[in-house]
Amino acid sequence: MILEENIILQIKSKLNELSKTEKKLGEYILQHSVETVNDNTSELAKKAGVSPATIVRFCRSIGLSGFSQLKIRLYADSSAVDEDLYSDITPNEDVALIADKLALRFNSSISQTAKYLDTGNIEKISEIIDVCTMIYVYGLGASHVVADDFTQKFSRIGKPVVNTLDHHLLSSALISANDHSLFVAISNSGETNEVIKLTEIAKQKHLYTIGISQNASSTLAQLVDFPIIHHGGEAVMLRSAATTSLVSQLFTIDVLYYAYVNRHSQKILQMLKDSKINIQTFFKENS
Missing domain, CATH: 1.10.10.10 (Winged helix-like DNA-binding domain superfamily/Winged helix DNA-binding domain)
Incomplete structure (x- = not known):
């Protein structure tokens, strides 16, 4: 619920x-x-x-x-x-109040993202990931943190993922990508220039494209095959809105990841178990 x-x-x-x-x-x-x-x-x-x-x-x-x-x-x-919780973080704020304010915003952003998330698109993307031989992902700034999280999750379950901040290098990779490839573009505003240009290259090469953004009417959301819209909170003076949008993006990646895992739950769970055992074996401390 x-x-x-x-x-x-x-x-x-x-x-x-x-x-x-x-x-x-x-x-x-x-x-x-x-x-x-x-x-x-x-x-x-x-x-x-x-x-x-x-x-x-x-x-x-x-x-x-x-x-x-x-x-x-x-x-x-x-x-x-408490009414004070609705204001932005202020100078010399009590740490307990900072925590309460952020918790309130995190809960609100995640709840609204979950409420309005296009689950039909999530299911279609899960099917596409199944048949893709390569996934390319790109995000700048805070969105690069989300791109790293996507890379870590899907790499662990055997999906090849290319993730780099070098947009020139990534553009070259997209140009030479085969038809069974997927490009995941991440931009909170949906207007980041590098993200838009890379998405246009992916579209020209007929790759599947996904855009993760807060703005449903953004250039990115209108450009991709499958837009995923999250809720990031209201605009505020300091960085709490940027923080809540990051949390919403990470939540969105989690939903996409578990939706895919759910399609192959037994196989992937065994894969994760084997991976954990191998890592513990190869990197265990010398006694």
């Missing part, structure tokens, strides 16, 4: 995608979440300076069925969580 994401963070993450009047309403609700729980539609519309129809559209835009569900979620989240 997937836990619901925190409604306060959910509203914050959607603000920039809303219409002008919906954003106005969202900002009002964020500032008056407790008060909103006790309002009816007409009262909230008057206080926020919007129409009752805007409230209906706002609820649908953030993924809720209606105002009643919004009030229930606001009551549950506003009463259970």
